[in-house]
Amino acid sequence: MVMIITSAALGISPGSADEWSDITGEASGQKVYWYAWGGAQTYNDYIEWVGERVFEEHNIEIIHVKLGDTAEAVRKVLAEKTAGRLSNGTVDLIWINGENFKTMKEEDLLYGPFVDKLPNFKLVDTEQNPGAIQDFTILTEGLESPWGMAKLIFIYDQATLKSPPRSIQSILDYARTHPGRISYPAPPDFSATTFLKQALLELTAAPEELQKPARDNFDRVTEPLWLYLDALVPHLWKQGEEYPENSDKLIEMLGAGDVDLAYSFQIGGVSNAIEEGILPDSARSFVLDQGTIGNTHFVAIPFNSAHKEAAMVVANFLMSPEAQARKQNPLYWGEQSVLASHLLSDADKKYFDDIPRGIATLSHEELGRTLPEPHPSWITQIEEVWLRRYSN
Numbered sequence: 001m002v003m004i005i006t007s008a009a010l011g012i013s014p015g016s017a018d019e020w021s022d023i024t025g026e027a028s029g030q031k032v033y034w035y036a037w038g039g040a041q042t043y044n045d046y047i048e049w050v051g052e053r054v055f056e057e058h059n060i061e062i063i064h065v066k067l068g069d070t071a072e073a074v075r076k077v078l079a080e081k082t083a084g085r086l087s088n089g090t091v092d093l094i095w096i097n098g099e100n101f102k103t104m105k106e107e108d109l110l111y112g113p114f115v116d117k118l119p120n121f122k123l124v125d126t127e128q129n130p131g132a133i134q135d136f137t138i139l140t141e142g143l144e145s146p147w148g149m150a151k152l153i154f155i156y157d158q159a160t161l162k163s164p165p166r167s168i169q170s171i172l173d174y175a176r177t178h179p180g181r182i183s184y185p186a187p188p189d190f191s192a193t194t195f196l197k198q199a200l201l202e203l204t205a206a207p208e209e210l211q212k213p214a215r216d217n218f219d220r221v222t223e224p225l226w227l228y229l230d231a232l233v234p235h236l237w238k239q240g241e242e243y244p245e246n247s248d249k250l251i252e253m254l255g256a257g258d259v260d261l262a263y264s265f266q267i268g269g270v271s272n273a274i275e276e277g278i279l280p281d282s283a284r285s286f287v288l289d290q291g292t293i294g295n296t297h298f299v300a301i302p303f304n305s306a307h308k309e310a311a312m313v314v315a316n317f318l319m320s321p322e323a324q325a326r327k328q329n330p331l332y333w334g335e336q337s338v339l340a341s342h343l344l345s346d347a348d349k350k351y352f353d354d355i356p357r358g359i360a361t362l363s364h365e366e367l368g369r370t371l372p373e374p375h376p377s378w379i380t381q382i383e384e385v386w387l388r389r390y391s392n
Contacts, residue, residue, distance in 0.1 A: 023309045028059045030310035035073035036095035038066025060310045070100045077302045089304030093311045097297045098136045099376035111301040113142025120319035125340035131296040136373040144298035147318040149336040151294035155262040159282035166289045168202040175235035181260040183237035187383040191247035200225045210374035255279045268334015271358025291369030325351035330358040
């Protein structure tokens, strides 16, 4: 039996209007140093738009500190705590989930709970979407605010590949008969680790163990993954001597005809790439028959943020129907909203009415089954083992 955990059960309840009015009043004129991954222009453009809107509406300036790896921001906050900088910190907001959230929660590096104070959180149905309050199996307890949902989709060109492989095993079979036409990024890039987790979920005989912290069962549970990768490496692009740096690069390789398969962690990624001329009009997306990994990503506020009120206002705006609809639009980002349609007013629903889906974006029904993320403790060890076994 699956236990449903709701926000009410965790003590997360809406704050008062007066409290929110005080927060927005304090936030006016503040700057928010938002540490967020800056590796994709689509995301950077969206954050720039958010900055324009919150400045117009709340007189808050967003400074986007672009990261190559979210762990950089985590290390910065930890270093400040170690040095005794308990207030006036340099990081106000972090785009975060997974192992980075786990680290910050365990090290007491987060401010909050604060989500209960955000008016737009009432538009999130945590019973139907428990991922909004559970991050890679870790309860968020109001310490981070949801602002997007991602799901792994695979990509091919239907003009050159009529029937793409629809399982992890069939990807290996395809690689064997089409040497050099399959690749995936190298860890610790998150999209690389996502491919490894997807493979492990499908190959292991004990997927339920992945929902708990890794213990002395690590070698037994992950053995099928390493056997699979050992068999795959000789048939990879450049025989595994090189790997693309991230999924965006892999998509570019597909567009250039260097590989036959790519993947993305945003459902509108293929339509975006077609619009940008990276992929041909014949590119399409699909999911594996047994389902693919999905998760929620969040923003969190460090314990020593200098501008907590403004960071909360930004987090609340990110959950607004206006911001969520723009984020769902494949012209600007193209991923699923965290908001529940049945909780929106008729006026708010209008934001979503005219969103183009894109010629290569799967419908909700086509996205199929969503597989849960493993506990973060598996990810760190998987990356370490991969680098030891396959890094050149």
